[in-house]
Amino acid sequence: MPIKQLILTLCLFPAVLFAQDSIPEVNNDSLIIQLKPVEREVVSAPIVLKGDTIFYVQNWANTFPVEVRSEEVTSRLQKLTKWYDSKKDSIYAKQINDYIAIMYNDDVAFIVTESDASIQQVPLNGLAEVQLVSFINTLNKVEVLSTEEWLKRIGYFAVSLLVLIGFIKLINYLFRRLDKRLSKIEKSFLRKKRNILKYFIPKNTANIFVFLSKIVRIALIVITLFFYAPFMFSFFPWAEKVVHTFYGYISTPVKFVVFGFIDFIPSLFFIIVIGYLARYIVRVLKEIALDVELGNFKITNFHKDWARPTEKIVSIFIYAFALVLIFPYLPGSGSTAFQGVSIFIGAIISFGSTSAIANIIAGIVITYMRPFKIGDRVKIGGIIGDVIDRNTLVTSVRTPKNEDITIPNANILTGNIINYSNNKEANTILYTTITLGYDLPWRKAEELLLQAADRTKLILDDPKPFVLKTSLDDFYVSYQLNVSTKEAKRIPWIYSEIHKNILDVFDEGGVEILSPGYMAARDGSLTTVPSQLKPEDKSPLHKITDHLTGRNQKVTIKKRDEPNNE
Known part of the structure; x- marks a missing residue:
């Protein structure tokens, strides 16, 4: 605005502000109305801020009450400018249609209309400029307190501080008496085995009620300080702003959580409904799985041991689908930070669970392959034992020596599985192989092996044991003894009995069980057959050949893999 126009506005403003209206003059005697220019009455009301009148609002009489407008504008300004900061807040004029709005940040402080300008007979822009400057000057006005006023405020602060100290001492006194009574409550409450609250209590706390009482006492003191501190520091304008700023740091996140929770309530009901529905289906x-497992509910071509694994797999898919539906309604699900954390967690799981995923998939495949059940005697990768546990990751086997071995399902799927208990109706055939020289007739060898089988317990007579000649090697014949049994879980013991009986029978028959390329020096000593040895026939030292003196007896070097020409 030009300076000349502003000066003219300032000169006209007081004159218009205190102008008095005149009424038409009436001659009562002649009842003749003498027409003169009509001047309507102007009514004024002040706009007060920080105890000062910043300007007046005016209006014609018998129109909208100017007092109401004054109260509304004054109240609005006091609320908007309560925590005014010249460095952060901005005040400016904004032209809107046929009026000008004086803005305080993004809020409208007050408006200046064409009617206001016409009443005061000044341009609209000039009137708005005058009121804007007066508004800013009032906000930037520094309150100067007298010594007496300072003493009063310090006294009020001291009294309020004493009241606060007395209230806190009263709280501590009342709670001390309360703690004495609570400590007399039976302490056995904490000794209950299912009392989970005792894990959240400090170790030195003897009574849970005393602990809870301390929490309530501290919370009450904190709340008192939170609401009482602004009142104490309100006696000092500079301190009041500091307290307001401090509480702003606290109130902002609290308001965010509270109002965020209020806004989250509709989504919360949706999440509860989806979660409850998913839980009900599971x-x-x-x-259903329990009834199928117990045989109360039968499904065609569906084995009983498939029931529980299938139920777990379907439950996982149901919960995953429910989570997909719930995810968009979670607070902050659309934020970049939330998405970044989700991607990070997913990457960690992907890179760190490769073997776990492989074992899970293998566990599912093994479940539906049904190569063994809990309690079966199996042989997995050279490990023989009973299956005692099986889950999606590993299978546990207990060996005959009571060793619990955990085998990853991925290893089971890539190896061979021998199940000795899978077919309850068929018999398990056990076999063992020995090698004997060509000098022993095969009929004799077969007869001795069958005798050893007859002496072994837990061997079935039907089907009868039989002997197979599995190979004719360079130096020996391989004989395989086959027997049948129904005691698959006692296989190690049965093998031990068979081998023991083979040794006994061959010993009684005078047959040596020699390894290939066996060397024997015959100097008159007897055979290695144990039953043929006698104490008095053992070879003495004088029978050893002394090639140096020539006084040697006839020595026969016999090799089993060469024919005897003697």
Whole structure:
């Protein structure tokens, strides 16, 4: 605005502000109205801020009450400018249609209309400029307190501080008496085995009620300080702003959480409904799986041992689908930070669970392959034992020596599995192989092996044991003894008995069980057959050949892999 126009506005403003209206003059005697220019009455009301009148609002009489407008504008300004900061807040004029709005940041402080300008007979822009400057000057006005006013405020602060100290001492006194009574409550409450609250209590706390009482006492003191501190420091304008700023740091996150929770309530109901529905479907599946497992509910071509694994797999998919539906309604699900954390967690799981995923998939495949069940005697990768546990990751086997071995399912799927208990109706055939020289007739060897089988317990007579000649090697014949048994879980003991009986029978028959390329020096000593040895026939030292003196007896070097020409 030009300076000349502003000066003219300032000169006209007081004159218009205190102008008095005149009424038409009436001659009562002649009842003749003498027409003169009509001047309507102007009513004024002040706009007060920080105890000062920044300007007046005016209006014609018998129109909208100017007092109401004054109260509304004054109240709005006091609320908007309560925590005014010249460095952060901005005040400016904004032209809107046929009026000008004086803005305080993004809020409208007050407006200047064409009617206001016409009443005061000044341009609209000039009137708005005058009121804007007066508004800013009032906000930037520094309150100067007298010594008496300072003493009063310090006294009020001291009294309020004493009241606060007395209230806190009263709280501590009342709670001390309360703690004495609570400590007399039976302490056995903490000794209950299912009392989970005792894990959240400090170790030195003897009573949970005393602990809870301390929490309530501290919370009450904190709340008192939170609400009482602004009142104490309100006696000092500079301190009041500091307290307001400090509480702003606290109130901002609290308001964010509270109002965020309020806004989250509709989504919370949706999440509860989806979660409850998913939980209900899973519960029904568990009941069905239990009945299938117990045989109360039969499904064609569906084995009983498939029931529980299938129920777990379907439950996982149901919960995953429910999570997909719930995810968009979670607070902050659309934020970049939330998505970044989700991607990070997913990457960690992907890179760190490769073997776990392989074992899970292998566990699912093994479940539906049904190569063994809990309690079966199996042989997995050279490990023989009974299956005692099986889950999606590993299978546990207990060996005959009571060793619990955990085998990853991925290893089981890539190896061979021998199940000795899978077919309850068929018999398990056990076999063992020995090698004997060509000088022993095969009929004799077969007869001796069958005798050893007859002496072994837990061997079935039907089907009868039999002997197979599995190979004719350079120096020996391989004989395989085959027997049948139904005691698959006692296989190690049966093998031990068979081998023991083979040794006894061959010993009684005078047959040596020699390894290939066996060397024997015959100097008159007897055979290695144990039953043929006698104490008095053992070879003495004088029978050893002394090639140096020539006084040697006839020595026969016999090799089993060469014919005897003697």
